[in-house]
Amino acid sequence: MSVFTTVSNDELVPFLKNYSLGQLVDIKGIAAGVTNTNYFVTTTHGKYVLTLFETLQASELPYYVDLMVHLGQHGIAIAAPIANLRGEYIDELNGKPTLLVPCLPGAVTDSPNVAQCGQVGEMLAQMHLAAASYSGQMSNPRGPQWWSATAHDMYPFMSEADAALLHAEVQLQSQHKFDQFQMNLPKGVIHADLFRDNALMNGDQVGGFIDFYYACNDILLYDLAITLNDWCVLENGDIDAERARAMLAGYQSVRPLTDDEVADWPIMLRAAALRFWVSRLLDFHKPAAGEMTFAKDPGHFQRVIQHHQARTDFWL
Amino acid sequence: MSVFTTVSNDELVPFLKNYSLGQLVDIKGIAAGVTNTNYFVTTTHGKYVLTLFETLQASELPYYVDLMVHLGQHGIAIAAPIANLRGEYIDELNGKPTLLVPCLPGAVTDSPNVAQCGQVGEMLAQMHLAAASYSGQMSNPRGPQWWSATAHDMYPFMSEADAALLHAEVQLQSQHKFDQFQMNLPKGVIHADLFRDNALMNGDQVGGFIDFYYACNDILLYDLAITLNDWCVLENGDIDAERARAMLAGYQSVRPLTDDEVADWPIMLRAAALRFWVSRLLDFHKPAAGEMTFAKDPGHFQRVIQHHQARTDFWL
Numbered sequence A, B: 001m002s003v004f005t006t007v008s009n010d011e012l013v014p015f016l017k018n019y020s021l022g023q024l025v026d027i028k029g030i031a032a033g034v035t036n037t038n039y040f041v042t043t044t045h046g047k048y049v050l051t052l053f054e055t056l057q058a059s060e061l062p063y064y065v066d067l068m069v070h071l072g073q074h075g076i077a078i079a080a081p082i083a084n085l086r087g088e089y090i091d092e093l094n095g096k097p098t099l100l101v102p103c104l105p106g107a108v109t110d111s112p113n114v115a116q117c118g119q120v121g122e123m124l125a126q127m128h129l130a131a132a133s134y135s136g137q138m139s140n141p142r143g144p145q146w147w148s149a150t151a152h153d154m155y156p157f158m159s160e161a162d163a164a165l166l167h168a169e170v171q172l173q174s175q176h177k178f179d180q181f182q183m184n185l186p187k188g189v190i191h192a193d194l195f196r197d198n199a200l201m202n203g204d205q206v207g208g209f210i211d212f213y214y215a216c217n218d219i220l221l222y223d224l225a226i227t228l229n230d231w232c233v234l235e236n237g238d239i240d241a242e243r244a245r246a247m248l249a250g251y252q253s254v255r256p257l258t259d260d261e262v263a264d265w266p267i268m269l270r271a272a273a274l275r276f277w278v279s280r281l282l283d284f285h286k287p288a289a290g291e292m293t294f295a296k297d298p299g300h301f302q303r304v305i306q307h308h309q310a311r312t313d314f315w316l
Helices: A009-016 A062-073 A114-133 A144-157 A160-175 A220-231 A241-254 A259-285 A299-310 B009-016 B062-073 B114-133 B144-157 B160-175 B220-231 B241-254 B259-285 B299-310
Strands: A024-029 A037-043 A047-052 A091-093 A096-102 A187-190 A199-202 A205-209 A216-219 B024-029 B037-043 B047-052 B091-093 B096-102 B187-190 B199-202 B205-209 B216-219
Touching: A009 A024, A009 A037, A009 A091, A062 A114, A114 A187, A114 A199, A114 A205, A114 A220, A114 A241, A144 A160, A144 A259, A160 A259, A160 A299, A187 A220, A216 A220, A220 A241, A220 A259, A259 A299, B009 B024, B009 B037, B009 B091, B062 B114, B114 B187, B114 B199, B114 B205, B114 B220, B114 B241, B144 B160, B144 B259, B160 B259, B160 B299, B187 B220, B216 B220, B220 B241, B220 B259, B259 B299
Parallel strands: none
Antiparallel strands: A024 A037, A037 A047, A047 A096, A091 A096, A187 A216, A199 A205, B024 B037, B037 B047, B047 B096, B091 B096, B187 B216, B199 B205
């Protein structure tokens, strides 16, 4: 359950008077999500999603919200923020910063098919190109510095063999100078968390990408690696070659990879898996106080990395 | 048929590469409309409408296009313009300025029901409020000066009785100082041409208002009068009281009329009818060279005015 801040009809009616969205019909809490409060809001005009931010402050939101506005203006499948009558996207309700967006078509899929992976790859590339004209800047708070420091804190919780593997991966990435200021790879705005649960699929089409609150400026190829590691994965942590080829082909139909990107693709897949292995270890061994996270198995991304280590064909 | 400038697949494919809208699937000319060329463009992402402007220059478009962007950002039911990869809404194809918008749900209705008239009134009021924060300025090119001068040119084509009636209406409006700088009525951005064929209805809901190319800064009540004169009209030029009451109630549920507006409502209904009586007379007696207008019966708005003259109940 992810309604941390309750909103009543009586509170929402005056709030909505500051918008151009018709009269309130119904409000319903959304169970998904672990960080923010989300409600489906139905009005005489349509169906919307109201988010109350539980951890991000209003002052921290413009990078993400303006990015969503920008992407929406370019026709990228996302839920474009709706402005209130003062022309502001970020409003306030019950002491929390809020955002209203239209409800997107489609639903989350746990087992994407080949066509869906192709469409997600294509939309991701379109998003990377459309965001090139976005002026906001945000460094990645989950970059190499973060995972190196966090891995160091995790070793005591791990078996000697697992800790050695993690340490070797951190070292490997460090040797490859995985740093956005050092690598010769195209950079831009990345979603950085485009897992299956952050996209609504409408049949084989992308209904919309959601949850841009890890978005940042980083290496584009890293975003593709994060996405592929989740969308094309098998239960054992190996990658389904057919889905991977479809996602890469979809992506490259819009933005063909450079020679440097092709060369760094195998190491980038491991970097993307390393970032989530480390964050899952952290959530598992040191859950934040009061956080309602259902800690996910850290071993999953360890297995993803081990399969990448053994791989010789990277579907390009 | 309103495809004045043809567009081939081979021309559209490179044009679309500058957008984030997927791969071209199909293109089809749209028969409706008499001024611009419009195509339905289907891509792997969805269905869009491509407009090639045949008379407006690119330099004349920003007021209208930025208004549409603004209204879209506020959740008003319109087709929000889509930016290309350079961040521009107005592009160019085959020598004509272009605009790409998503295809709206719904269809034009010739015989709106009471509920639809209520929804149109409500959305119009929301549009007026949302546009209050729009900074663009455009005077009405079809205002009192225009209709006085144009009526003068039409008298020679008319019967003595009709010309006398038209002259009396022009005089009446002039005596009531119908001038946006003189009247004590709320002003703002108006659509100015919200006839039934400029709205797509999705069931009883407004799918979207279209064709903002007469939009300007003028008296808000005038926009409501223009809209009601068309949506609530009977074949004989009289107004259907039930639809009129629904439209007024819908409008006032969002923006209640001021005392001044209530007082001026009867004269405003006649001003709105006068403007279209005059423009239809012009189209009928002096069609612009090469214009593919199907001249509409000018007598219709003469009858609308005559019914307004005889009316005592204005549904408020």
